Amino acid sequence: MARDKRQTRLPAPFLKRLTLVEDKIAGKTGYPFDLPWLRDDSFDLRFSTPVTILIGENGTGKSTLVEAIAALCGFDEAGGGKGYRPVDHERALDRSGAALADVLRGAWLPKVTTGWFFKAETFFSVARYLDVAALDDPMSGPPPDFLSWSHGEGFVRFFEERMSRQGIYFMDEPESALSPKRQLELLRILHGIQERAAAQVIMATHSPILMALPGARLLEITRHGIDEVNYQDTEHFRLYWTFTSDPDRFIADALGEDGEVGL
Numbered sequence: 339m340a341r342d343k344r345q346t347r348l349p350a351p352f353l354k355r356l357t358l359v360e361d362k363i364a365g366k367t368g369y370p371f372d373l374p375w376l377r378d379d380s381f382d383l384r385f386s387t388p389v390t391i392l393i394g395e396n397g398t399g400k401s402t403l404v405e406a407i408a409a410l411c412g413f414d415e416a417g418g419g420k421g422y423r424p425v426d427h428e429r430a431l432d433r434s435g436a437a438l439a440d441v442l443r444g445a446w447l448p449k450v451t452t453g454w455f456f457k458a459e460t461f462f463s464v465a466r467y468l469d470v471a472a473l474d475d476p477m478s479g480p481p482p483d484f485l486s487w488s489h490g491e492g493f494v495r496f497f498e499e500r501m502s503r504q505g506i507y508f509m510d511e512p513e514s515a516l517s518p519k520r521q522l523e524l525l526r527i528l529h530g531i532q533e534r535a536a537a538q539v540i541m542a543t544h545s546p547i548l549m550a551l552p553g554a555r556l557l558e559i560t561r562h563g564i565d566e567v568n569y570q571d572t573e574h575f576r577l578y579w580t581f582t583s584d585p586d587r588f589i590a591d592a593l594g595e596d597g598e599v600g601l
């Protein structure tokens with residue numbers, strides 16, 4: 339009889355809640371501890387759906403938060419699976435949000451240990467690492483060879499293969515390599531995850547297509563905090579809506595003296 343590889347029969351989300359450990363953050367200054375939504379004493383993030391989507395303007399801290407939660411779950415800040423260190427960032431000047439993981443506490447039911455942290459900018463290194471690891475392991479099957487596909491095709495194949503398994507998955511702006519049509523393919527994969535509730539996804543995105551995923555919880559990060567929002571009320575959606583309703587006028591307004599597009 340085939341062995342059930344699942345760690346639990348309970349449905350996602352597995353990570354239910356994220357809070358700050360006040361004692362640990364006290365006295366810490368500078369990035370990432372100075373992000374405004376961390377400093378208002380009300381940081382308490384609940385996860386109630388298999389897919390949670392983080393949105394917000396550039397620089398509001400989405401990547402930092404995704405990196406921090408991924409690090410809390412044991413994933414390297416450069417992306418990849420548990421225990422993978424495909425990207426050498428020892429000498430990098432850039433410090434990531436992983437430092438934030440030290441002051442966060444997660445509540446799980448149950449704690450799952452499998453999953454993946456997907457980052458577009460390190461996908462190449464991760465994919466190459468997977469090929470080398472498969473070639474080095476005589477017991478492994480053939481290398482997955484995600485790099486022999488176009489960037490966007492490789493991404494989608496990777497998502498299809500990895501995210502069919504139980505686990506917790508982090509994605510930071512996965513749309514950056516995807517055409518609108520490929521974003522629809524990712525939307526279908528995410529829809530399956532949302533429906534089956536066998537995996538949890540926490541994703542930061544600017545894509546109005548991805549943020550429209552039915553049933554997903556959409557959280558907007560602003561200077562004032564992190565709040566649930568309906569995708570049709572987001573600035574991203576309204577901006578694209580205004581553009582497609584009257585592209586000529588939209589572009590004329592955007593290129594006008596004050597750059598106001600009248601959302």
Ligand SMILES: Nc1ncnc2c1ncn2[C@@H]1O[C@H](COP(=O)(O)OP(=O)(O)OP(=O)(O)O)[C@@H](O)[C@H]1O
Pocket residue numbers: 369394395396397398399400401402403432433434
């Ligand atoms: N390594 C770093 N050192 C210092 N400040 C940083 C670092 N990384 C990010 N920041 C700052 O923290 C803030 C949040 O950055 P972050 O990349 O998390 O935002 P974001 O919402 O993901 O933005 P985007 O939508 O552009 O990806 C920004 O103001 C950024 O300048």
